[in-house]
Amino acid sequence: MSNQTFLYHPKISEVLRNINKVMIGKDEEALLSVVALLAKGHVLLEDVPGVGKTMLVRTLAKSLDCDFKRIQFTPDLLPSDVTGVSIYNPKTLEFEFRPGPILGNIVLADEINRTSPKTQSSLLEGMEETNITVDGEAVPLQRPFFVMATQNPIEYEGTYPLPEAQLDRFLLKLKMGYPTDKQEMEMLARTSGSHPIHEVEAVITRDELIELQHQVEEVYVDSTVHRYIVDLVTGTRKHEGVYLGVSPRGSIALMKAAKAYAFIKDRDYVLPDDVKFLAANVLSHRIILTSETKFEGTTAEDIVSDILSDIVVPVQRNVSE
């Protein structure tokens, strides 16, 4: 990570240290997950099975003193399995609401692309609103509410790829990637005894987390940086390899993520550096490439880094205003 030299917010650095105990060489993914958590966004983890997606979420959840729920998506999962269901209680003669896993603080939606679109949308809708509707009744979601969804890459068999519009609702998309040889060897060494996840202890309470989220909102973003964000987003819309560029929701997402990142870096204002660092993870899943570009093997990440190298970083007030 390029900006390792800078100090982290003390609370956050404890969380990151926890994750580092369990995950090897996944500092950046851990950091980005915390960014999403603090920005009140959600994360989509995309990679092949077995690279530690679930482990990352579990460790994170364990570091926070929050209610952790896990949904294992299968093709036969129903929406009510996600949201919960009202059951008739013969004793009280009333329907009683049995909350589904979505009503936790931290929700791990494992292999979200293996279930039917109907069930997927029951989760995704909840991510966007502060309520879910069960049996015509609005049920408020927990605060904080943080979804980490994992999915296998879409080219694998037996999956229902998430619709592009739905992807927009994730603040960040992460890829885990395989560990290096050295990391993998160290991993084997660590897991030979008891699993390190058992040693992880919660370092942030729920209230503290809500307070941190609130502080993130206070982070200052100068119009100079607004300009930079808009330039980047507009860049995706103008890029010739892009069929559909980033929506205005993407601009907001980028700004929110940048605020959270700046906060983690113990700074009360956003730098273009923050924006630049997050751009690929925030923007790439919001871009639909043209089919020609896809056939050429260019990925959305390539497009974003292409745009990053084109857009001028504002370093002077008169240039930006």
Add this chain to the structure above:
Amino acid sequence: MNLTDKHQRFYQVAIYICGFLLFMEWLRPLEIIADFNNVSVFFIYAAFCFFISFLQVNWVISVPLKLLGLIFIIDGLYMGERIFGSNWFTVIYDQIMYNIQVIQGQQWWQMTPMFRSLLFLILLWLMSYLLFYWFIVAKRMLIFILLTIIYVTVVDTFTIYDGKWAIIRTFTLSMISLGLSHFYKEMEKEEISFKQMSSSYIWFFPLIGMIILSTLIGYSSPKLTPQWPDPVPYLTSANPGAGSGKGGEGPVQKVGYGENDSRLGGGFIQDDTPVFQALANDEQYWRIESKDTYTGKGWEDTLDGETSALSADDLEFETFTNEVETEERTSFLNFTGEANFNKLVYPYGARSLDQFPNNTSLELHTNTGEIDTIRDGSMTQVEEYIVEYERPSFEYNELREAGGEDPENIREQYTQLPDNLPSRVENLASQIVEEDDNRYDKAKAVEAYFAANDFEYSTEDVEVPEDHEDYVDQFLFDTKLGYCDNFSTSMVVLLRSQDIPARWVKGFTGGEPTDESQSVQGEDLNVYEVTSGNAHSWVEVYFPEIGWVPFEPTQGFSNNTDFYLEVESDDDSDTTTDDESDDNSASDENDPSNPNQNAEEEETEGEDDTNAAGASNNNNQLPQWIAAGILVGLGVILYFSRFRLMAAYLERKLKKNQDRDTFERAYIFLLKVLENRDLKRDSNQTLRDYANKVDARYQTNDMRQLTTYYERLLYRNESDQKQMNKVTELWENLIKKTLS
């Protein structure tokens, strides 16, 4: 004084002495190019001021010391009164008040020499302070060194000052002082104490060795000859305000009568300021003096020769003998305020003066015919007088048949030639006169030679001979372009090489006739207006038993002397007078029929010249290119020093008003400088990444720190006044690193 101080002191003294010697290079040329008589006094005062400045004593001591020195010099140079006497103060006060008035009236030229000296001494004073600051405190001498080099080259190019050795001295001194100060700065930067440098003088030897070596290589290596014609005539002609002197002190003067002819050459511009009005029958030469010693560069006179007092009633001075026919004439001369040669202006054959002020005495230099007008022991300009004279008429045959030996003293004095006169001059003279058997025809042949061989009259683009060149030789064989001094001097030298006694005469031509006429002592006389532009030089050739006869070799001028031919067959002995101009016309195709229109002729010549200049435009463009080159050079210097200038400006501003605008400007400027130092920030690079790159290059942490402050300013939109000192310090560090 401990060891550290001693070493440090040594470097400071060495650098400072170099600075002083460099400054001396500015003063040296003044003796030659300006009318400075006591340059050594100024040298001494400059040294004095430099010494006091170096001592770094309190100003309470240093200012009175310097002031005292200044007063003593002014007193010694200009004041008759006892120093600090009551009169003394009165004189000083009057002088200062007068000069202040003059300055207020913007009549700079009327400032008195004393006041000008005073100003100059104050300038020296200031310079001593400035140079101390540049060389010792700031240790930035490059600009001064460049200025010195430019000054020396300009002075060398545009004046007679020879900067050959000056440039070598300047180079050596510059290199020594730069080398020393660089070493000194390096020690400071690395914080090496002078104490650790017990043998710190050793490195000095390679420096000196390198400087000597490079100086020797530079001195002995072949150099291109000048690639362009001398730019001076072009520049002077382009600027009518700055003329070159004909017979003036060096070539930087306007046309007019002057005394110093030791260096002839250089162009001049016409000046129609009236000098005197002459009432006379006809146009004639107005003689002032002759000169006898040709130096190869110009004329010296032997003024230390005898002088004798003359009476106004009887001017016992003759240039010709009683054998010559004469005619009694009267002239009235009325001088304007411009005339200041303090000498008698007289026609040939002057006998006596009327209406001449009684209190003015005349002193004749017998060698030259120069008659000083003296009142109360000092030279003075007489405003007007009437001169009675006997206008000579020379008879051709008498001149041709003039026989007999030249008197010993005349032959000795007036056939003098410099030893290093190129032999081709003498060969040419022999060639010109080979067919003539008498002195008159020989003289006429030489006089006619110029017109017959395409010599051109011009007051512009006239060369000044270089050190190794002879003035006459250059004119006769190289340039063939010049004005009266060139023609007359050449004729004298040519004749002298044939052992014909001849001398060079200065004065005025007859001037411009006006339509008026006035009656003086019962005679109706024409009025002639004589201007500075009528200042002229011509030739007198000695004929035994006849005396000195004027000749006019200059193209476009006619001889105002009467010559006549006695026709033997005539019944009576009446003579037909014949104006010499006709005689001259054979040799001068351009000569207009009217012989009395000298001024017009000169004008015609002037126009011809302009045309000629137009035709030879290619030559004239080169100086333009040179001027453009100098401008471009200056531009380049400015361009390359722009960062330093800007850095100095911003540094000052940053220290003074620590606001965010200045900081932003300074930071952006730093980015520019870095970009110029091959550390370009890509447009997509954030400041932080760039700062890492910069710090990696300079192995510091300063850029990251400074960038953090700047980020806060730009992206947080707030600036911390408390941190501005730190910011300024970081910025200075970085700017120093990048600019070094």
